[in-house]
Amino acid sequence: MIRLHHVPLARSFRVLWLMEEMGLEYELAYYSIRDGSMRAPEFLALSPAGRVPVLEHEGNVWFESGAIVQMLCETYPQAGLMPPPGHPDRARFLEMLHYAETVGSLLENLNLNLVFLRPPATPSVPVVKLLNARLRASLAAMEGRLTGDHLLPSGFSAADIMFGYGFELARYYVDLDQYPRLVAYWEGLRARAAYARAKARDGEQDIYARAFYPVPEEGA
Ligand SMILES: N[C@@H](CCC(=O)N[C@@H](CS)C(=O)NCC(=O)O)C(=O)O
Known part of the structure; x- marks a missing residue:
């Protein structure tokens, strides 16, 4: 069983996209940064700082997007998405x-x-x-x-x-x-194509209300 704890448009999108590239089957558990759900004790038991992504993977729980990405690349080397140790890249x-x-x-x-x-x-x-x-x-x-x-x-x-x-x-x-x-x-x-599939499952973002946030004027 693979379950990604995910906020639309948050760093958990990295893991979502990677899993689409790898052709994995997974469930998504959706959260919002704004509604307090990421401070619930059940979520903090999975993610010490109350952040996404968290990935439940075959009985293990992983947090930190970079670590999860590396772990998935190591677990599924056939996907060829990480140069192995010793590779020039x-x-x-x-x-x-x-x-x-x-x-x-x-x-x-x-x-x-x-x-x-x-x-x-x-x-x-x-x-x-x-x-x-x-x-x-x-x-x-x-x-x-x-x-x-x-x-x-x-x-x-x-x-x-x-x-x-x-x-x-x-x-x-x-x-x-x-x-x-x-x-x-x-x-x-x-x-x-995998990016498009990931976008289709990403969900509606509630982080940004505007398309652009300029540097505010002093005293504004
Ligand atoms: N370095 C961590 C950062 C994780 C992180 O800060 N995620 C944000 C969403 S992009 C979050 O969960 N924020 C919730 C909060 O700050 O309360 C990673 O790459 O996984």
């Missing part, structure tokens, strides 16, 4: 798996400031400016490095799922037209 694969969370943590902090903070609390403009600049710099660095259709010279891998997911969400905070290579790369990923 192995180091780059691991770098990208974790770089995806450098981007993910910036997005998360922008979300906290601009999406989840409730009045009378107001976002810190200097902090949001800094987060936005760091997000742009982390994407620009990848724009400069990308040389082909995928992050690894050997082709599509789970690293594209980890990083590509974050690139899609960056559109809420930065103008993606600044990164034409990454946009072309992302268009290629979105065209994958």
